[in-house]
Amino acid sequence: MRRASLRAIAETAGVSRTTASFVLNGKGDQFKINKETQARILEVAQSLNYKPSFLAQTLSTGKTKTIGVLLDPSVPITSTLLSELVKELQDAGFRVLPGIPSSSCTIDSIIDDFIQRQVEALISIGTQNLTDIEQEIPISSFVISAGRGATPGLRYDYTLMMQLLVHRNLQKHRKAMGFVGYKDTDGDILDIYNEEYTERFGIANPYYCLLEKGEAVEKAITSLVDRGVNAIMFASPALAGDAVRWLQSSRIASFESIEYSCIGWDPKLSYSFPVVHGVDLDPVKYATKITKLIKGEREHESGESLFRIYP
Known part of the structure; x- marks a missing residue:
């Protein structure tokens, strides 16, 4: 009709x-x-x-019902989270306008375009700190960001993520927990490891190893196993993936009995052997939380409810 x-x-x-x-x-x-x-x-x-x-309607109400989403494809959870966000926001009467930074389209130019199109909120899936543009977007930005800075909105809570992994290892009777990361990127997560494990449980000699970029992960695994660890936590899914590939090629039985886990999650690890567990945001719960905040429903929810153990 x-x-x-x-x-x-x-x-x-x-x-x-x-x-x-x-x-x-x-x-x-x-x-x-x-x-x-x-x-x-x-x-x-x-x-x-x-x-x-x-x-x-836009001229009458001043509302575009459009949400800008700044995407970082290198973050493994991006595609799943975007899918859930689109479904949740569509059901709430919003439309999603995605933006992916590239060599010809910078983050600043995408944000400028979002502002000109009068998006009602900006969601950033990645590590961009958007504090400077918060006043130019009608509703505060909601960010999944690394680090412990005062980024607006919701962000990766690495302290909580580490707590969940430590608690899981304790439940599995794995009390000697090692940590592997890179010197130039994972110092912040190492600090949290020390706070939530080393200092909290009075570990005299911390079980951690920070690698130089390009340094083989097997060096860290071998060193930690030699020191008697029965669990190893990696700073990222990518590092855990490198470890799995080496473990599969080495076929050292004693290494396969270690409990492996990582901060963050990549679906590629779902069927890995040895098994790797990860802790990351629950896409469905996170999408629901974001939608409620955009709609102005700001009831309190615990941060823990937004995270889950994978697979």
């Missing part, structure tokens, strides 16, 4: 276009339009398959 115009609605209902417009935009009570008249206009609009103009 062909969509009816505002003029056709007004003529069929026997009212002016202005009156019809007020009612169709939800302003009938504001302009004291008779309830019976409002009901008649809405009934006519439904019977004629009337759909309001998106542009007209």
Whole structure:
């Protein structure tokens, strides 16, 4: 059925276009339009398959119902989280406008475009700190970011993630927990490892190894196993993946009995051997939380509810 115009609605209902417009935009009570008249206009609009103009609604309400999403494809959880966000936001009446930085399209240019298009919120899946543009977006930015800085919105809580891994290892009776990361990128996570494991449990000689970029992960694994660890936590899924590939080629039985886990998650690890567990955001719960915040429903929820152990 062909969509009816505002003029056709007004003529069929026997009212002016202005009156019809007020009612169709939800302003009938504001302009004291008779309830019976409002009901008649809405009934006519439904019977004629009337759909309001998106542009007209935007000019009238000042709301674009559009959410900008800045994507970092290198973050393994990106595709799953984006899929869940799109479903949740669509159900809430929003549309998602994605942006992926590249050599020809910088983060700044994407954000400028989002601002010009008057997005109602900006979600960043990656490590971008968006504090400087927070005032230019009508609703605060929601960020999945690394580090422990004061980034606005929701972010990776590495302290909680480490706590979950430590707790899981203890449940498995693995008390000697090693940590492997890189010197130039994972010092922050090492600090949390020391706070939540080494210092908390009074470990005299910390079981950790920070590698130089390009240094083989087997060096760290061998060193930690020689020191008697029965669990090893990696700073990232990528590092855990490197470890699995080496372990599969080495086929050292004693190494296969170690409990392996990592901060973050990559679906590629789901069927790895030896088995690797990871802790990361739950895409469904995170998407629901983001949608509620955008809609202004800011009830308190514990951070732990947003994370889960994989696979």
